[in-house]
Amino acid sequence: MSREDLARRQAELLAALVAGGPAPDGIDPARVALEADALRAKRRRVLARLLPGDVHTVLGDDLGPRLDAWITAHPRRVGVSMRADADAFLATLRADGTLSRGFRAMRRRWRLTPGSPHPR
């Protein structure tokens, strides 16, 4: 296996894990599904922590399913930070009317708050 082959196989595995691709040959599909679940749960936790408290208040129990739908539909591209990911999710909530226009001010304060968790 060359470096190019390895790059291709790693890309296939990652696509299977976060972008709905098929499980690569030779890797147990059940474990791929398990790892995909783990990655989704990790991103959901990180996003939930980055979102302002008001979003938790407004969405309540809907937040988890909304985040899962967002995560499934938007694999995180290289160069997109978790903070930008959270920002993009917030933008969809504003666009579909889930969050009111007044939310902009709260969000601005949030952006100025230093320090936020990072995935690990």
Add this chain to the structure above:
Amino acid sequence: MTPVPGGPEGVGIGWRREIDLTVERLAGVDFVEVVAEDLHADALPTSLEVLRARGVPALPHAVSLSLGGAEPLRHDRVEHLAAVADVLDAPLASDHVAFVRAGGLESGHLLPVPRTREALGVLVDNVRAAQAMLGVPLALENIAPLLAWPDAEMSEGAFLAELCERTGAWLLLDVANLHASSVNLGQDAGVLDELPLERVVYVHAAGGVERDGVYHDTHAHPLTEPVLDLFARLCARHRPPAVLLERDDRYPPDDELAAELATLRAVHAR
């Protein structure tokens, strides 16, 4: 004794913003570790400044170098780790034997690399490139795998041993992750025989849960007996200089964290 000048000794805990005051208050914290990507080199959190002023070493731990990735190493990530290590005046820095990006996508968490000669070669190249950019020694951590690549040519122990030998990197040995390899991939218990234990600069220990025959390294549960047993066996064979407790979520009351540190200290000092 630590093999790295100024390296950690004793018992430490992973510093997280959510428990920064707890970490400051806990007795018997000999060192802390900080996720490098959580820091800005030009503005350290006050809590870390407090700890450093007390003489508590802080070691940067990276999660985004993707050293096992076949795509070109991201120099900006390595430069960030180098800058954080510099501002912390750290004796060493670390990341994982893993990949986290490929094909334009980010995984958000550590994924295993195939245990093949070619994948080892990629790791060696990336590690050497990172070492050339870092001003401090680099330690590499084994990860907790949920899945296995086919056609492994080497055991995990032999793979890590050769990686350390060819690069001169140190080992940050995670005993919970070794336990995960054992449960999830059926790795045999002889791994301690193959690992270069003299290259271990410190050990990670963390809690997790086993569900349906799969061990999940959650960092959100208490330490488990099998992980403590593995740490005890490691210490009996070659006592590492230091051990660090990782807790990242569902933080317990301070006295529970203190009790886990005391447990690790007791096993380590035995």
